[in-house]
């Protein structure tokens with residue numbers, strides 16, 4: 267984990283939840299490993315919901331050389347557990363708001379991720395985002411979404 271570094275996307279993007287119609291927010295960012303681009307992510311923070319849930323869209327591979335064919339992406343739901351840690355659940359990529367964004371590469375279903383050698387990398391990057399992105403971290407802690415390092419929504 268210590269080889270990773272994070273760069274936060276500038277904006278906090280509101281979106282309308284398809285389930286309840288309330289407004290939630292998405293933040294984004296990228297992760298590098300040993301200074302090479304490694305992953306990009308979107309984190310949907312379900313702020314109107316009573317149950318705290320951050321939904322991460324994470325794309326791995328080919329970010330250094332612009333090769334979309336090498337990229338694969340997964341959709342992971344993160345919920346707080348026992349006040350200290352988080353529970354992570356791989357979901358199907360087609361559930362993600364970003365399912366039509368070709369730049370992310372090939373979407374992976376839950377079954378594909380679970381049997382993939384990338385599985386542990388997805389978990390490691392998700393863990394790092396939860397720990398390092400102030401918006402995601404504050405939200406999962408039950409606090410107001412922190413805008414540290416970002417601009418306010420328009």
Ligand SMILES: [Zn+2]
Nearest residue numbers: 283285286287
């Ligand atoms: Zn909702």
